[in-house]
Amino acid sequence: VQLQASGGGLVQAGGSLRLSCAASGRTFSWYVMGWFRQAPGKEREFVAAIRGGGSNDYADSVKGRFTISRDNAKNTVYLQMDSLNSEDTAVYYCAIDSWGQRIRYGARSYEYWGQGTQVTVSS
Numbered sequence: 001v002q003l004q005a006s007g008g009g010l011v012q013a014g015g016s017l018r019l020s021c022a023a024s025g026r027t028f029s030w031y032v033m034g035w036f037r038q039a040p041g042k043e044r045e046f047v048a049a050i051r052g053g054g055s056n057d058y059a060d061s062v063k064g065r066f067t068i069s070r071d072n073a074k075n076t077v078y079l080q081m082d083s084l085n086s087e088d089t090a091v092y093y094c095a096i097d098s099w100g101q102r103i104r105y106g107a108r109s110y111e112y113w114g115q116g117t118q119v120t121v122s123s
Helices: none
Strands: 002-006 009-012 017-024 032-038 045-050 056-058 066-071 076-081 090-097 117-122
Touching: 002 090, 017 032, 017 090, 017 117, 032 066, 032 076, 045 066, 045 076, 056 066
Parallel strands: 009 117
Antiparallel strands: 002 017, 017 076, 032 045, 032 090, 045 056, 066 076, 090 117
């Protein structure tokens, strides 16, 4: 199983970025796909996740600004990030939880991880 994340970069405060994460190695239609982030000196934290049927959840800090979606045919999950601010600066990781029964929020519940993509928001 491999996860390939892309779409990070440098953006000004108030701007937008769209992250993508393509999974390969098996079919992930019924798995939970999620995004986490880790800022320097901080623990990895939950950002958003989406179940195979489309139900999703977000961290309070990103609700109303970020949107998670997935294309099961492409085994790809997306994270549209709008109204970015400096506190969103972090390395963003995509991950898969094969249990899939509900969204879980701890990083240890996710078995597969992408390599991370840097998001830097300048103020």
